[in-house]
Amino acid sequence: MLEKINGVKYWALIGSALLLSACANTDGEVLDATPVEPAVETQEPVVAEPTEDVTSETLMEDMDTQESLDAASEASLIYFGYDRYDLSSDARTGLQAQASWLQAHSSVKVTVEGHCDERGTREYNLALGDRRANSVKNYLVALGIDPSRIHTVSYGKERPAVTGTGATSWSMNRRGYTRVN
Amino acid sequence: MRFFKLLMLAVTGLVVTLGAAQARIVVDVNRGHADPLPIAIANLLGNENDIISGGSVKSYGERIALVVKADLTRSGLFRVVDNSAFIKSGNPLTNLRNPKFNNWKAIGAQALMNGSIALQEDGRLKVEFRLWDVLGSNQMTGLRYFTSPKNWRRIAHLMSDAIYKRLTGESGYFDTRVVYISESGPATARIKRLAIMDQDGHNHVFLTNGKNLVLTPRFSPTAQEITYLSYHDDNPRVYLYNIDSGKQEILGDFPGMTFAPRFSPDGNKVIMSQAYKGNSDIYVMELSTRKIQRLTKHTAIDTSPSYSPDSRYVTFNSDRGGSQQIYVMDATGKNIKRISFGKGRYSTPVWSPRGDLIAFTRQYGGKFYIGVMRPDGSGERLLSESYLDEGPTWAPNGRVIMFFRQQPYDKQGRGGDVQLWTVDLTGYNERQMITPLDGSDPAWSPLIR
Numbered sequence: 240m241l242e243k244i245n246g247v248k249y250w251a252l253i254g255s256a257l258l259l260s261a262c263a264n265t266d267g268e269v270l271d272a273t274p275v276e277p278a279v280e281t282q283e284p285v286v287a288e289p290t291e292d293v294t295s296e297t298l299m300e301d302m303d304t305q306e307s308l309d310a311a312s313e314a315s316l317i318y319f320g321y322d323r324y325d326l327s328s329d330a331r332t333g334l335q336a337q338a339s340w341l342q343a344h345s346s347v348k349v350t351v352e353g354h355c356d357e358r359g360t361r362e363y364n365l366a367l368g369d370r371r372a373n374s375v376k377n378y379l380v381a382l383g384i385d386p387s388r389i390h391t392v393s394y395g396k397e398r399p400a401v402t403g404t405g406a407t408s409w410s411m412n413r414r415g416y417t418r419v420n
Numbered sequence: 421m422r423f424f425k426l427l428m429l430a431v432t433g434l435v436v437t438l439g440a441a442q443a444r445i446v447v448d449v450n451r452g453h454a455d456p457l458p459i460a461i462a463n464l465l466g467n468e469n470d471i472i473s474g475g476s477v478k479s480y481g482e483r484i485a486l487v488v489k490a491d492l493t494r495s496g497l498f499r500v501v502d503n504s505a506f507i508k509s510g511n512p513l514t515n516l517r518n519p520k521f522n523n524w525k526a527i528g529a530q531a532l533m534n535g536s537i538a539l540q541e542d543g544r545l546k547v548e549f550r551l552w553d554v555l556g557s558n559q560m561t562g563l564r565y566f567t568s569p570k571n572w573r574r575i576a577h578l579m580s581d582a583i584y585k586r587l588t589g590e591s592g593y594f595d596t597r598v599v600y601i602s603e604s605g606p607a608t609a610r611i612k613r614l615a616i617m618d619q620d621g622h623n624h625v626f627l628t629n630g631k632n633l634v635l636t637p638r639f640s641p642t643a644q645e646i647t648y649l650s651y652h653d654d655n656p657r658v659y660l661y662n663i664d665s666g667k668q669e670i671l672g673d674f675p676g677m678t679f680a681p682r683f684s685p686d687g688n689k690v691i692m693s694q695a696y697k698g699n700s701d702i703y704v705m706e707l708s709t710r711k712i713q714r715l716t717k718h719t720a721i722d723t724s725p726s727y728s729p730d731s732r733y734v735t736f737n738s739d740r741g742g743s744q745q746i747y748v749m750d751a752t753g754k755n756i757k758r759i760s761f762g763k764g765r766y767s768t769p770v771w772s773p774r775g776d777l778i779a780f781t782r783q784y785g786g787k788f789y790i791g792v793m794r795p796d797g798s799g800e801r802l803l804s805e806s807y808l809d810e811g812p813t814w815a816p817n818g819r820v821i822m823f824f825r826q827q828p829y830d831k832q833g834r835g836g837d838v839q840l841w842t843v844d845l846t847g848y849n850e851r852q853m854i855t856p857l858d859g860s861d862p863a864w865s866p867l868i869r
Contacts, residue, residue, distance in 0.1 A: 322743075324698075350654050352654075357808065357826070358783070358808075359765075359767075359783075360724070360737075360767040360768050360781050360783075360810050360811070361635060361636065361810065361811065361861070362636065362679060362680040362693070362723045362724045362737070362767070362768065363721060363723060363724070363737060363739075363744060363767050365635075365649075365656070365677065365679045365680070365695070365723075366679075366693065366695055366700035366721040366723050367721065369676075369677055369695035369698055369700065370695075370698045370699075370721070372698075373697055373698030374698065377698075390654060392654040392655070392656065392677070393656065393677060393695065397610065397612075397633060397635070398608065398609075398610075399607055399608055400608065401608070402606065402607045402608060402829055402833060402836055403829050403833065404807070404828040404829040404830075404835070408829075
């Protein structure tokens with residue numbers, strides 16, 4: 240994942256002028272989805288253009304975004320079982336991607352939100368959401384991320400991702416979400 | 421907010437004990453719903469030509485009678501006899517002290533309330549009423565109040581309380597208020613505001629503007645302060661809200677989230693949970709010194725603490741046994757005992773103001789229930805059942821429980837409404853409270869003094 244991101248950065252640098260003018264508002268998507276193809280197509284005219292007026296800083300700043308983390312890590316989301324706060328293997332894979340991204344974006348601080356479904360009482364769910372947020376944080380820290388970069392907050396059952404009654408809706412609401420500050 | 425202070429001050433009552441005799445009629449609060457007592461509530465006699473802000477004195481007399489009727493009807497223990505059945509004969513003023521009992525008997529009323537209202541020179545209202553035992557031809561009680569006209573609803577509730585008390589032997593709960601969370605907007609971006617109202621839904625006031633997410637308000641024993649949870653920049657903490665001043669302040673300087681606050685019975689402490697690094701335990705803060713004592717120390721979730729009315733014990737919710745159950749411990753944190761043993765999960769224990777019962781939320785078989793059990797865990801009874809019932813709070817007389825109920829969503833995504841409901845300790849008389857928007861997390865005030 241790290242290599243991929245660096246590759247992207249490289250192409251982004253040399254292709255910056257055109258990308259910025261053509262896709263200024265969709266940098267993140269273009270870079271992530273198919274980083275090579277468009278860059279190859281535009282390589283020639285870009286090389287011919289002067290690039291001094293575009294700084295790499297601008298691009299780095301762009302990369303420190305929620306969109307970039309979302310693209311790198313399954314929408315910055317991981318899911319939990321009913322009344323559980325342990326991490327499934329899918330959740331671990333997602334968090335490993337988050338950790339790689341965080342290592343590549345070392346100035347970024349994040350807030351990890353712990354969320355629950357509505358099938359629990361409010362106060363218990365606040366405590367459970369706190370457990371979930373800390374499960375995420377602890378794993379990211381174990382993967383080498385500085386704990387001071389990660390704030391945790393529980394939203395209990397107060398901010399469901401989806402409305403609806405039934406197992407599917409509930410499972411989508413039992414989540415940890417990593418938000419770029 | 422000075423409004424509330426005025427409400428507190430301006431009501432004075434005076435017992436009129438003219439010929440009060442042994443009552444023959446008694447309403448049994450445990451069986452009354454099956455056979456509600458027929459009671460006639462006459463409009464208070466008042467002068468049509470005395471005009472005050474909002475109408476004539478006579479119209480105030482009629483409005484007070486309407487509020488009394490609504491209170492008694494909502495209790496489920498009384499059937500209010502329709503005014504159109506009243507037999508009019510004789511001098512209304514004479515009838516105030518000498519009701520024609522045969523006329524009331526004839527329309528099936530077993531009890532009668534009558535009275536009068538007058539505007540005094542100082543601008544205050546003088547309101548008096550008498551409660552009569554129709555079959556026994558006796559006065560059961562009589563009270564006189566003096567108040568500023570804008571407190572007229574309180575007078576009505578105080579009268580309802582007096583009637584309820586005289587007829588049931590239990591203290592009333594009508595002169596009380598409810599603080600709760602008013603909800604609006606889609607569930608994924610719900611706007612929640614602290615709101616307060618009389619127990620009948622009137623005099624509704626929003627206390628916060630909805631900018632910050634607020635949850636779980638609870639009254640102090642004086643009903644002048646509220647403790648609740650508020651989010652500020654991803655930092656959920658317990659706050660205090662002063663109803664008189666509107667002032668809000670954070671309670672303590674905890675590194676982690678504080679939540680599930682509740683006052684001690686004397687109002688000097690707030691007991692709550694702190695979640696720190698993924699573990700929730702119970703703490704208590706002395707309000708005058710801000711000194712904090714930790715009561716539980718366990719890797720489990722410990723939350724929703726509630727004091728017994730004598731302050732000796734605390735009941736709380738913990739999953740230390742593997743699933744959510746209810747526990748009782750000494751107020752020092754010692755002698756922790758599990759008291760719930762039924763199937764499913766138990767949570768949100770709240771000690772009755774009478775001390776004899778603990779109300780709770782139970783989840784079992786895909787449903788949520790509100791129930792009660794004795795503090796030793798015996799005598800469990802379920803009072804309500806739905807897709808999601810949660811968060812019981814007691815009327816100060818320990819006879820009625822308010823909670824909130826959320827509807828499920830249908831396939832078209834409609835539903836999810838959240839409303840306040842009341843149910844009697846008997847499990848009868850379930851009623852929805854009317855609120856301007858959706859409502860949750862109700863907390864019933866003590867009797868207002």
